Amino acid sequence: MVRLPTRPEFGQVMDAIKDRAILRLNRSGLVTRCNRAAPKILGHPARHLSGRHFSFLFTDGDPDPEKARDALEVAASAGRYEHHGWLARRDGSHFWAEVTIAPLSGHNGPTREYIAAIRDLTRQKRHEDGLKAALDVSRAILTGVEPGAAFQLIAERARALVRADVAEVRAVDASGTMLVLRGVSERRGGHGPPYALVPELPVQGSIWGSVFESGRPRLLPDLAALPRNHLHAAAAAMTRAMPGPALVVPLKALGRTIGVLTASTSTSGTPLERHDVQTMAVFANQVALAVQRLCRRRDRERRVLMEERRRLGRDIHDGVIQSLYAVTLGLTVAIERAQDLPLQKQLASMTAHVDAVIANLRGLVRELRSGGGS
Numbered sequence: 001m002v003r004l005p006t007r008p009e010f011g012q013v014m015d016a017i018k019d020r021a022i023l024r025l026n027r028s029g030l031v032t033r034c035n036r037a038a039p040k041i042l043g044h045p046a047r048h049l050s051g052r053h054f055s056f057l058f059t060d061g062d063p064d065p066e067k068a069r070d071a072l073e074v075a076a077s078a079g080r081y082e083h084h085g086w087l088a089r090r091d092g093s094h095f096w097a098e099v100t101i102a103p104l105s106g107h108n109g110p111t112r113e114y115i116a117a118i119r120d121l122t123r124q125k126r127h128e129d130g131l132k133a134a135l136d137v138s139r140a141i142l143t144g145v146e147p148g149a150a151f152q153l154i155a156e157r158a159r160a161l162v163r164a165d166v167a168e169v170r171a172v173d174a175s176g177t178m179l180v181l182r183g184v185s186e187r188r189g190g191h192g193p194p195y196a197l198v199p200e201l202p203v204q205g206s207i208w209g210s211v212f213e214s215g216r217p218r219l220l221p222d223l224a225a226l227p228r229n230h231l232h233a234a235a236a237a238m239t240r241a242m243p244g245p246a247l248v249v250p251l252k253a254l255g256r257t258i259g260v261l262t263a264s265t266s267t268s269g270t271p272l273e274r275h276d277v278q279t280m281a282v283f284a285n286q287v288a289l290a291v292q293r294l295c296r297r298r299d300r301e302r303r304v305l306m307e308e309r310r311r312l313g314r315d316i317h318d319g320v321i322q323s324l325y326a327v328t329l330g331l332t333v334a335i336e337r338a339q340d341l342p343l344q345k346q347l348a349s350m351t352a353h354v355d356a357v358i359a360n361l362r363g364l365v366r367e368l369r370s371g372g373g374s
Contacts, residue, residue: 021118024104029054029068032113041120043089054116057087057099075101075114084121093271094163096125126161126279133157134286141290150294151183154261154287159185161283162247162276164263169251170201170208171259177203179212179260208248208260215257217249219277245272249280253289313368321361328354 014022014035021038023031034049042049055068075081081101086094098121104113137157141150151169159167165187170179179201203209211218222245246264250257261284265272331351338344 017117019119023049023054023116023118025054025072025101025114025116027112027114029072029114038118041095041118042087043091043093043095048090057097057116057118058083058085059087071101072114076103079103087118091271093273095120095122097121123275123278126275127282129161130279130282131286133161134283134290137287138290141287141294147291147294147298148182150291152185153183154291155183155185158261158263158280158283159187162263162272162280163265164272165244165265167261167263169259169261171251172203172212172257173200179203179206179208182259208262211248211250212257212260215250215252217247217277217281219272219274220246220248247272247277247280249277249284251284251288251291253285253292256292258288258291309368313365316361316368317365321358321365324354324358324361328358 011033014024014033017035018037020035021041022035023038024033026032031049031052031054034046038049039046053063053065053068055063055065058064058067058071071081071083079102083097083099083101085097085099087097088094098119100117100119102115102117104115137150137153140153145153151171155167155169158164158169167185168181169183171182172178173180181197181199184197201208203212207218207220244264244266246262248260248262251259251261261280263272263276263280328351331347331354335344335347335351338347
């Protein structure tokens with residue numbers, strides 16, 4: 001139990017704390033005082049906090065009075081109560097809060113008031129969530145999923161990570177001029193209009209292309225508000241497909257950018273914030289590394305396969321075809337020596353059949369050597 005200082009001292013102590021919102025609560029859980037940092041951290045002006053029941057600290061939606069009452073009981077009996085969860089600010093943004101409640105005692109001893117300290121741990125929480133999501137995706141990728149399934153998984157986890165309405169993954173094509181849609185995830189029953197697919201975006205003349213080329217993420221307050229007169233037609237269509245705030249981060253690892261990852265919310269959805277960009281950047285860097293490893297592994301497997309095909313081609317040419325060619329020579333000699341006309345015709349038919357087999361095998365060898373059908 002925290003010993004209660006004199007009122008002037010206590011007010012000074014509260015206001016001296018800058019990294020936490022401090023709320024003084026009466027026995028009923030009503031806020032009687034807050035420190036100067038509380039309005040900024042909690043996102044509510046001091047006049048709205050005064051007299052408010054502290055149950056709003058236990059949900060990012062409607063207050064939970066029952067949970068708040070249990071918290072006071074635990075704090076009074078155990079001397080401390082801790083809780084972690086998402087809280088909503090007045091502007092609709094969310095933050096991950098560490099809530100600690102301790103009883104205050106007056107000079108006479110019994111608990112008459114409580115102190116609640118709220119710390120914003122969103123940055124740490126997002127970073128941890130980003131690393132965990134990236135680890136889950138990387139494990140799935142490295143277990144051998146196909147690239148298409150890997151990109152789709154990246155889109156789904158990215159959307160959930162920042163609570164976006166839509167997330168999509170684009171990879172650069174072989175020419176390096178277009179960003180091709182490889183995976184998209186859309187929230188069911190989302191706030192905005194249905195997402196309209198834009199299969200390709202140009203690297204030149206688009207926000208996505210500038211992020212791809214620069215390797216730097218961007219947070220865009222409102223895609224629909226961007227001027228479209230200088231945009232490529234596909235990029236302009238994309239701003240209509242994703243109205244509202246959006247963030248675009250490069251998929252970059254080992255000094256190479258392979259695409260971009262985009263998350264967007266509608267104007268009425270959960271706003272995207274600066275820490276969301278950092279979270280997505282951490283996630284994107286890790287999954288890009290896994291994708292590159294997957295591609296390198298597939299390239300190695302492809303090279304091994306090609307070498308095996310060439311070896312088979314050599315074996316067929318040097319062994320089977322040469323042996324069959326020797327058979328045709330023997331049949332030719334046998335035809336010349338045969339005196340019976342029906343036997344000559346039969347041997348000639350056999351020779352023609354072996355020649356056809358040799359021709360087919362030579363075609364197979366060419367295909368194996370060229371890599372066709374791999």
